[in-house]
Amino acid sequence: MMENLLIEQVRVVDPANGRDEICDFVVRDGRMQDPGCDVSGLRRIDGRGKLLAPGFWDVHVHFRDPGNPAAETMQTGVAAAAAGGFTHVVTMPNTVPAGDSVEWLRNQIDADLPVRIHPSCCATRGRLGKELADLDTLALAGAAAFTDDGAMVADDGLMRGAMVIAKAHRLPVMDHAVVPSIAGPGVVRDCPAARKYGWPVFPAEAELAAVRRDIRLCEETGCATHIQHLSCAGSVAMIREARSRGLPVTAEATPHHMALAAEDIPDDDGNYRMNPPLGIRDDVRAIREGVMDGTLSVFATDHAPHAPETKSHGFMKAPFGIIGLETAIGVTWKIMVETCGMRVMDWVCGWTVAPAKLLGLDAPSLSSGRLADMVLIDLGHPWVVRPDEFKSKSRNTPFAGRQLPVKPINTWLAGKSNGCL
Ligand SMILES: [Zn+2]
Structure with missing residues (x-):
């Protein structure tokens, strides 16, 4: 049902229109209205102490669909995204089977969901890094980006080829920038927990070498090149330098890489294991600085669900990744x-605006006349993270038990409420 709504005295933050003001905000027949319009017969919400913004975008989510319904499905992933304040997500193609076909791409998209899915497709066939996927066909069928996320496209020639084709379609290539031959068995940065338990250490150079390579190929091809989940201070410096030269390089900062350091890993806990691993304190500081000065222009969660039992046998037995959709707004608000x-x-x-721009799409906005695509966030109700209350099917978060200062309370997409409020 199309929304008819008056949100009274809400803080409206709309970067595309340069708006940050407290006002009444009206949606009629699903469309956002000019200030001062007729407000009779509308459902009213008290907007005091709340923030209204365009619906949030997450360019990095894993919904494990198809292939691992014990961890997440399209339905539960979408429910987690909507509860977390998101109306647009980019799904990653490291599913089973991998996302390298038009059939896979079409199955990702369902117009009736409260979150719009923008599927990214594999850069290489089967994500095996041996030959390019059929990128032209996938681009024409609606791929949002190309990536082998979960793995780097390690072969320079293949990556160059992917970038040339992606550029021709005005699509970005996203890279999981970790050189496998340098990372070796490393799973954690050097820290007290690593020394205590004897976990193999991940050398920062594994990421630095990948970022260096990707910047070089970006310069050669001119393709929009996006570095996923950046974790090292040296990477931030390289991205900053490349952007200062006008290269079309972007990078994402995840909530966990800006909030937690390897030194904070409290115990033998699988919920602190992700790839790339948490940086050390200097890296965390650099990531925050990179966000502040615009070097890391895009936030993204890398929402990576794993069924509870897989994460409960200690750090070394846990698969990589944590969920993030339902804590992202609270964590990034608190830190940044x-x-x-x-x-x-x-x-x-x-x-x-930044994630939509990365995908080459129009800037999300609260402009009047558009169908409502927005999130309402409560700024005045701190809450404690209780994973059992998540909409996600998985519980693997290092933020359990922590207090977060703000919480999304509803989203609207295409003029319709997600029904939380
Ligand atoms: Zn990744």
Whole structure:
């Protein structure tokens, strides 16, 4: 049902229109309205202490669909995204089977969901890194981006080829920038827990070499090149330098890489295992600085569900990855806005305008006349993360038990409410 709604005295933050003001906000027949329009007969919501922004975008999610319904499905992933304040997500193709076919791509898209799915497709066939997938066909069928996420496209020639084709279609290539031959068995940065338990150490050079390579290929091809889940201070410096030269390189900062350091790993806990691993404190500081100065322009969660039993046998037996959709708004607000003093407008931009721009899509906005695509966030109700309450099918988060300062309470997409409110 199309929404008819008056949100009274809400803080409207709309980066595309340069708006940050407290006002009444009206949606009629699903469309956002000009200020001062007729408000009779509308459902009313008290907007005081709340923030209204364009619906958030997450360019990096794993919904494990098809292939691993014990961890997540399209339905539960979408429910987690909507509960987390997102109306657009880019699904990763490391499913079973891998996302390298038009059939896979079409199965990802379902127009009736409260979240719009923008599927990324494999850069190489089967994500095996041996030959390119049929990128032209996938681009024409609606792929949002190309990536072998979960693995780097390690072969320079293949990556160059993927970038040339992606550029011709004005699509980005996203890379999981970890050189496998340098990473070796490494799973964690050097830290007290690694020394205590004897976990193999992940050398920062595994990421640095990949970022260096990707920047070089970006320069050669001119393709929009996006570095996923960046974790090292040296990578931030390289991205900053490349962007200062005008190269079309972007990089994403995840909530966990900006909030947690390897030194914070408390125990033999599988919920701290992800790839790339948590940086050390200097890396965390550099990532926050990179977000603040616009080097890392895009936030993304790398929401990576795993069925509970797989994460419960200690760090070394756990698969890589943590979920993030339902804690992302709270964690990034706490770290970037509260701790680092990021402007709220810039914070909203990193979750909306910047990710849409990366995909070559129109800037999300609250412009009048458009169908409502927005999120309402409660700024005044701190809450404690209880994974049992998640919509996600998985529980693997290192933020369990932590208090977060703000919480999304509803989203609207294409003029319709997700039904939370
Ligand atoms: Zn990845």
